[in-house]
Amino acid sequence: MLVVxxxxxxxxxxxxxxxxxxxxxxxxxxxxxxxxxxxxRSFCPNCHNKLLPRDLVPLFSFIVLRGRCRFCGCRIxxxxxxxxxxxxxxxxxxxxxYGLTLQAxxxxxxxxxxxxxxxxxxxxxxxxxRMHIVLLGLGICAxxxxxxxxxxxxxxxxxxxxxxxxLLDLIVKGSFGGGDIKLCAACGFxxxxxxxxxxxxxxxxxGGVYGVFLLxxxxxxxxxxxxxxxxxxxGMAVGLLTGDAIWYAYLAAFGL
Ligand SMILES: [Zn+2]
Numbered sequence: 348m349l350v351v352x353x354x355x356x357x358x359x360x361x362x363x364x365x366x367x368x369x370x371x372x373x374x375x376x377x378x379x380x381x382x383x384x385x386x387x388r389s390f391c392p393n394c395h396n397k398l399l400p401r402d403l404v405p406l407f408s409f410i411v412l413r414g415r416c417r418f419c420g421c422r423i424x425x426x427x428x429x430x431x432x433x434x435x436x437x438x439x440x441x442x443x444x445y446g447l448t449l450q451a452x453x454x455x456x457x458x459x460x461x462x463x464x465x466x467x468x469x470x471x472x473x474x475x476x477r478m479h480i481v482l483l484g485l486g487i488c489a490x491x492x493x494x495x496x497x498x499x500x501x502x503x504x505x506x507x508x509x510x511x512x513x514l515l516d517l518i519v520k521g522s523f524g525g526g527d528i529k530l531c532a533a534c535g536f537x538x539x540x541x542x543x544x545x546x547x548x549x550x551x552x553x554g555g556v557y558g559v560f561l562l563x564x565x566x567x568x569x570x571x572x573x574x575x576x577x578x579x580x581x582g583m584a585v586g587l588l589t590g591d592a593i594w595y596a597y598l599a600a601f602g603l
Contacts (some may be wrong), residue, residue: 368434369405394419461580468576474526486537496539504535548584
């Protein structure tokens with residue numbers, strides 16, 4: 348019986364997550380164009396026809412329409428169902444780690460912002476400032492709702508990675524975007540410095556492997572830039588979900 352109850356709860360959590368994921372698609376598309384995300388019905392980017400209500404059901408509509416626009420038949424980017432699925436998985440992970448709590452809601456909201464950051468950065472190579480402000484706001488909520496991370500750890504987190512990034516940027520001009528630096532400062536406050544360092548480590552490894560891949564396949568030259576935001580977002584998401592656990596496991600592995 349308990350299994351059924353869990354299945355129902357997690358089923359609803361996933362549905363909630365994909366609905367939010369659907370809204371993230373709107374944010375990712377509209378914020379860089381300076382369009383109001385709350386205003387006006389979604390439309391096909393190709394033929395500009397307004398979508399019907401039954402075309403707006405997350406995941407389901409994409410499958411029913413077989414990935415094509417009802418009006419012009421153009422292919423709908425697989426990114427839409429991908430972001431919806433990511434939203435669903437993030438909701439599941441947040442609830443799996445934190446239970447049905449206020450903490451889970453804060454963590455899920457932060458994961459949603461990080462997802463939006465990642466895709467906007469892929470599209471535009473920029474991270475809008477309001478993303479950092481929302482993350483900082485969630486950090487302030489976390490001060491009260493997640494006291495297991497000390498306030499001092501959060502304050503150190505603001506500077507722990509952002510300051511070295513600024514210094515590195517002074518030495519090698521343009522090594523990081525301002526958006527990446529601000530993202531690390533905001534996430535530092537949200538995560539505390541231990542989880543921040545874990546997240547940054549994952550981002551650097553991920554970005555490094557991708558950079559080597561680009562060089563090896565000659566897709567980009569040595570001086571070219573690629574969006575680092577998605578790797579930072581992924582690292583910070585792991586940091587959010589694991590908290591300080593990876594940090595302490597790492598220390599324990601060296602008997603510290
Ligand atoms: Zn169309």
